[in-house]
Amino acid sequence: MPAPVKPKINLLNFDRKGLEAFFVGLGEKSFRATQVLKWIYQEEVTDFDLMTNLSKSLRTYLIEQCNLATPTIVVEQKASDGTRKWALQMSCGNQVETVFIPEENRGTLCVSSQVGCALACTFCSTAQQGFNRNLTTAEIIGQVYVAQRQLGKTQRITNVVMMGMGEPLLNFDNVVAAMRLMMDDFAYGLSKRRVTISTSGVVPAMYRLTQECDVSMAVSLHAANDTLRDELVPINKKYPLKELLAACLDNAKSSPRRFITFEYVMLAGINDSLDDARALVKLLKEVPCKMNLIPFNPFPNSGYKCSSAAVIDRFRMVLQNANMVTTVRRTRGDDIDAACGQLVGQVQDKSKRTRKLQEARVFGAAATS
Ligand code: SAH
Numbered sequence: 001m002p003a004p005v006k007p008k009i010n011l012l013n014f015d016r017k018g019l020e021a022f023f024v025g026l027g028e029k030s031f032r033a034t035q036v037l038k039w040i041y042q043e044e045v046t047d048f049d050l051m052t053n054l055s056k057s058l059r060t061y062l063i064e065q066c067n068l069a070t071p072t073i074v075v076e077q078k079a080s081d082g083t084r085k086w087a088l089q090m091s092c093g094n095q096v097e098t099v100f101i102p103e104e105n106r107g108t109l110c111v112s113s114q115v116g117c118a119l120a121c122t123f124c125s126t127a128q129q130g131f132n133r134n135l136t137t138a139e140i141i142g143q144v145y146v147a148q149r150q151l152g153k154t155q156r157i158t159n160v161v162m163m164g165m166g167e168p169l170l171n172f173d174n175v176v177a178a179m180r181l182m183m184d185d186f187a188y189g190l191s192k193r194r195v196t197i198s199t200s201g202v203v204p205a206m207y208r209l210t211q212e213c214d215v216s217m218a219v220s221l222h223a224a225n226d227t228l229r230d231e232l233v234p235i236n237k238k239y240p241l242k243e244l245l246a247a248c249l250d251n252a253k254s255s256p257r258r259f260i261t262f263e264y265v266m267l268a269g270i271n272d273s274l275d276d277a278r279a280l281v282k283l284l285k286e287v288p289c290k291m292n293l294i295p296f297n298p299f300p301n302s303g304y305k306c307s308s309a310a311v312i313d314r315f316r317m318v319l320q321n322a323n324m325v326t327t328v329r330r331t332r333g334d335d336i337d338a339a340c341g342q343l344v345g346q347v348q349d350k351s352k353r354t355r356k357l358q359e360a361r362v363f364g365a366a367a368t369s
Contacts, residue, residue, distance in 0.1 A: 006065075008065060008066055008067040008069075009022075009065060009066045009067070010066070010067055010068065010069045010136075010138045011036065011040065011062075011066050011067070011068055012040070012068055012069065012070065012137065012138035012141055012142055012145070013136055013137045013138045013177075014033075014137070014177075015137070015177040015178075015180040015181050015184070016033055016034065016037060016180065016181075016184050016186065016187075017180075018177065019032075019033035019036060019037065020032075020033040023036075026058075026061070028058060032054065032058070033186075034186040035051070035053055035054065036051065036054070037181075037184065037186040037187050038186050039051045040068060040145075040187075041145070041181070041186070041187040041188055042186070042187070044145075044148075044149060046068050048062040048063045048066070049063060069138060069142075070138070070142040070145050070146050071088035071089060071090055071096075071139055071142045071143065071146060072088065072089045073086050073087070073088060073089075073146060073150070074087045074088065074089050074095055075087040076150070077336040077338070078336070079332070079333040079334070079335050079336045079338060080335055081332055081333065082102045083099060083100065083101050083102070083332045083333030083336065083338050084099070084100040084147075084150075084151075084333075084338075085097055085098070085099045085100075085333060085336050085337075085338040086098050086099075086143075086146065086147065086150070087345060087346070088142075088143065088146065090115060090135065090139055092132075092348060093346065093348050094115040094132050094133070094345070094346060094347060094348055095115075095345040095346035095347075096112040096114075096115055096135065096139075096143075096164065096165050096166075096345040097112060097164060097165060097338070097345045098110065098111055098112060098143040098146070098147055098164060099164065099333060099338045100147055100151065100155075100157070101332050101333065102155060105158075106158040106159055107151070107155055107156055107157050107158050107159070108157075108158070108159040108160070108161055109143070109144060109147050109157045109159070109160050109161070110161050110163050110164045111140060111143045111144065111160055111161070111162055111163075111164050111178075112135065112140075112143065112164030112165035112166055112345070113134070113135055113140060113162055113164065113165070113166040113167070113168035113171045113174075113175050114131065114132075114133070114134050114135055114165060114166025114167065114168075114170070114171055115131070115132035115133050115134075115135065115165070115166070115345065115347050115348075116129045116130050116131040116132050116165065116166065116345070116347035116349060116351075117129070117131055117165060117166050117167055118131040118167065118170060118351060119167050119170075119200055119233075119234065119235055120234050120353065121200060121220070121222075121232060121233050121234070122231065122232055122234075122303075122304075123222075123232060123265055123267060123296060123302060123304050125299040125302070126165045126166070126345075127353075128299075128301075128353070128354065129165075129345070129347040129349065129353075129354065130347055130349025130350065130351040130352070130353040130354045131347070131349065131350060131351040131353070132347050132348050132349065132350055133350075134166075134170075134171040134174060135166070135171065135174060136174055137173075137174045137177040137178050137181075140174060140175060140178035141177075141178040141181045141182070141187075143164075144157060144160060144178075144182065144188065157188070158190070158194060159190070159194045159195070159196070160179075160182050160190060160194070160195050160196070161196045161198065161218070162175060162179070162195075162196065162197040162198055163196070163198040163218070165345055167199065167200055167202065168197050168198070168199065169197070169199045169202040169205035169206065169209065170202060170205070172205055172208065172209075175197070176209070176212060176213045179195050179197065179213060179215055180213065182195050183195055183215070192214045192215050192216065193216055194216075195215045195216065196215065196216040196217070196218050196261070197209065197215055197216070197217060197218070198218040198219070198220060198263065199217070199218070199219055199220065200219075200220045200233050200235050201219060201220070201233065201235055201236065201239050201244045201247075202235065202239070203239040203243050203244055203246075203247045206244075206247040206248070206250075206251060207247055207250060209251075210247075210250055210251045210254050214254075214255065216261070217248075217251050217260055217261070218260070218261040218262070218263055218292070219244070219248060219260055219261070219262055219263065220233060220263045220265075221262045221263060221264050221280075222263070222264055222265050222267075222271060223236075223271050223276075224271075224276055224279035224280045224282075224283050225241070225279060226240050226241050228270070228271060229241060232267075232270075232271070241283065245283070245284075245286075245287060248260045248287050248289070249286060249287055252287055252288045252289070258288065259288040259289050259290055260287055260288070260289045260290075261289065261290050261291075261292055262284065262289055262290070262291050262292065263292050263294055264280070264291060264292065264293050264294065265294045265295075265296050266293055266294065266295050266296055266306060266307040266311070266312050266315065267296050267304045267305070267306070267307065268296075268304070268305040268306060268307045268308070268311070269305075270304065272307040272311050272312070272315055274314065274315070274318060276315070277314075277315045277318035277319055278318060280319065280324075281318065281319060281322040281324060284324070289324070289325075290324075290325040290326070290327070291319050291324050291325065291326040291327070292326075292327050292328075292329055293312060293315065293316060293326065293327070293328045293329065294328075294329045295307070295312060295328070295329070295331055297331060297334060299337075312328055316328060
């Protein structure tokens with residue numbers, strides 16, 4: 001019987017500390033880590049034999065035992081506004097989506113953290129896909145790697161937002177390791193203001209993040225009271241607004257000039273009244289923050305409509321008049337379903353949510369026919 005093949009070690013799974021420990025474990029000096037990081041992320045060299053400042057014996061070891069495995073592109077799409085979307089193959093039939101949004105002075109990559117999502121926010125199409133698994137560090141940083149390679153030298157990724165598929169704080173360790181690589185001077189070297197993690201409000205993980213990893217935080221708020229938020233963002237039942245805002249305040253106070261970006265999806269007749277706007281102002285008065293209003297991006301069977309432009313404008317005025325910095329997110333890439341909440345990938349659902357939703361639809365239709 002042939003001996004079982006030992007799987008190779010994917011070096012994209014290590015942040016700098018992890019890579020240092022790996023090399024020290026091999027009896028090498030820890031500075032090998034920064035040399036290798038530079039080759040991988042800055043020089044985009046994938047052949048260990050071309051990493052010429054490593055000894056021949058170390059190169060041979062890496063060739064035999066290690067690899068730099070990145071996700072593979074299944075589909076690449078370009079929207080009329082220049083937004084690009086890639087469907088990336090992960091494993092076992094799973095795909096996730098990554099989106100690049102070019103703007104005049106920056107290029108933002110929207111990165112996924114999980115295959116599907118275990119949360120069930122009612123207005124998000126990823127939620128309807130169910131959940132399969134957490135992405136590895138290599139699969140998360142691999143999205144940046146693959147996107148930058150496709151963009152070439154002319155278009156740089158200047159910002160990363162963890163706003164793709166999944167709830168990043170439910171995949172804490174792998175997401176933090178990947179964000180450390182995004183910010184590492186020997187990898188992508190982005191400043192902490194240019195790396196943003198968006199959460200639906202996993203409160204204990206928010207406190208932990210504030211302690212362990214200095215990045216910008218965005219919070220998907222979407223409602224100004226617990227009754228409505230329980231419905232739209234069900235994790236609110238576990239971590240209600242009072243607890244969520246305390247965690248936000250803890251983060252905002254952790255460094256000077258730090259603020260939270262609150263995301264608020266505009267749903268017609270649900271959360272877009274003037275009373276909702278006033279309640280938001282009252283709710284957030286203690287928290288240094290900016291407000292990002294997101295026009296709802298529709299998807300099949302969502303059951304919601306986006307608020308009209310006039311209603312969004314009226315809502316924005318109330319917040320701005322109360323001195324809250326407020327922006328309305330421009331919808332990008334919607335002709336290729338690359339906008340917020342439209343990322344679906346291909347999820348081998350383990351949570352049975354897709355089946356439950358289908359059954360609900362069939363029975364719902366039967367009940368109304
Ligand atoms: N799970 C994380 C990150 C992913 S979603 C979070 O909840 O923050 C990124 C943002 O898009 C979130 O604010 C999310 O609430 C919003 N979003 C989801 N579905 C949307 C839709 N259909 N239209 C507009 N925004 C949506």
